[in-house]
Amino acid sequence: MPHEETCVSCGALARERVLEAAVTAGREPRVFNLLRCSKCGLVMTLPRLARPALEAYYQPEYWGRVDADDPAWVRRDQASRTSFLERFRQSGRILDVGCGLGLFLLALDPERWDRYGLEVMPAAYREAQRRLGTDRIITGDLSAATQPGLQFDVITFWDVLEHLPDPAAALRQASRLLRPGGLLLVRAPNFASYLARRFGADWYELSLPYHLFHFTPATLTRMLEASGFKVRMLGNSTGTQNYHAFKHTLLNRLTRLHGERGGRLRYYLAKPTLRAWAAISARGGGGSSFELCAERLAV
Numbered sequence: 001m002p003h004e005e006t007c008v009s010c011g012a013l014a015r016e017r018v019l020e021a022a023v024t025a026g027r028e029p030r031v032f033n034l035l036r037c038s039k040c041g042l043v044m045t046l047p048r049l050a051r052p053a054l055e056a057y058y059q060p061e062y063w064g065r066v067d068a069d070d071p072a073w074v075r076r077d078q079a080s081r082t083s084f085l086e087r088f089r090q091s092g093r094i095l096d097v098g099c100g101l102g103l104f105l106l107a108l109d110p111e112r113w114d115r116y117g118l119e120v121m122p123a124a125y126r127e128a129q130r131r132l133g134t135d136r137i138i139t140g141d142l143s144a145a146t147q148p149g150l151q152f153d154v155i156t157f158w159d160v161l162e163h164l165p166d167p168a169a170a171l172r173q174a175s176r177l178l179r180p181g182g183l184l185l186v187r188a189p190n191f192a193s194y195l196a197r198r199f200g201a202d203w204y205e206l207s208l209p210y211h212l213f214h215f216t217p218a219t220l221t222r223m224l225e226a227s228g229f230k231v232r233m234l235g236n237s238t239g240t241q242n243y244h245a246f247k248h249t250l251l252n253r254l255t256r257l258h259g260e261r262g263g264r265l266r267y268y269l270a271k272p273t274l275r276a277w278a279a280i281s282a283r284g285g286g287g288s289s290f291e292l293c294a295e296r297l298a299v
């Protein structure tokens with residue numbers, strides 16, 4: 001088990017162990033450690049599994065229920081993302097990194113948005129290509145989107161940055177792909193949230209071992225500033241998303257402590273109080289995830 005790691009954000013050593021958790025995929029439980037960088041505070045998962053090893057942990061239902069052929073469903077499903085985007089920009093050329101099935105891009109008005117997506121998972125990008133066009137969905141990482149004359153007004157990372165093996169390198173590449181004054185929008189789980197601090201390994205958005213990094217508004221701001229960005233707005237998801245994370249987190253904790261049946265019984269007894277508990281707790285340390293808008297500075 002590695003006990004230290006060089007930080008991808010600042011180059012210092014991460015040694016402080018903040019959490020240890022066992023995760024089972026198929027047969028054997030495997031132990032993962034979260035280490036915190038002594039200088040910038042970034043938290044990382046070790047061992048950091050590469051894609052083929054990670055795939056064993058992905059469940060077939062990972063994409064959840066989707067109804068991509070129904071435009072009204074897609075707009076509803078993506079409303080929190082599109083409304084966040086349209087607080088800052090209403091039109092332009094946009095790149096969605098880790099676009100999955102392409103739902104966010106599909107929810108944008110094609111009259112106003114020139115839409116591009118990047119996706120590495122083959123099944124997902126073929127599906128996204130079918131809906132948005134083979135010239136619009138690029139397979140690979142950000143370097144694959146580098147084409148002469150192709151610059152973007154907006155780049156989005158919705159629940160993606162924490163999955164990348166080198167998020168700092170991805171942000172530097174994103175900064176080169178954006179025109180000066182272009183915007184970067186990020187949503188990520190918040191390791192400083194009440195749920196993360198209070199529930200540790202049971203926190204629903206910890207998602208080991210897929211989440212290779214665990215950001216807070218402060219650690220992501222530092223990484224962005226080092227990559228040529230200035231954070232313009234930081235927000236907290238304190239509504240439905242936080243409540244959803246809260247329910248699953250509590251269920252994780254109760255079934256771990258009391259077994260499947262005993263845990264579920266206690267969960268249903270507590271359920272009427274959860275919405276209020278979730279709302280109040282989000283005021284201290286923020287909701288289970290956060291979102292931000294950063295501007296690419298002129299070099």
Ligand SMILES: [Zn+2]
Binds near residue numbers: 007008011038041
């Ligand atoms: Zn660091």
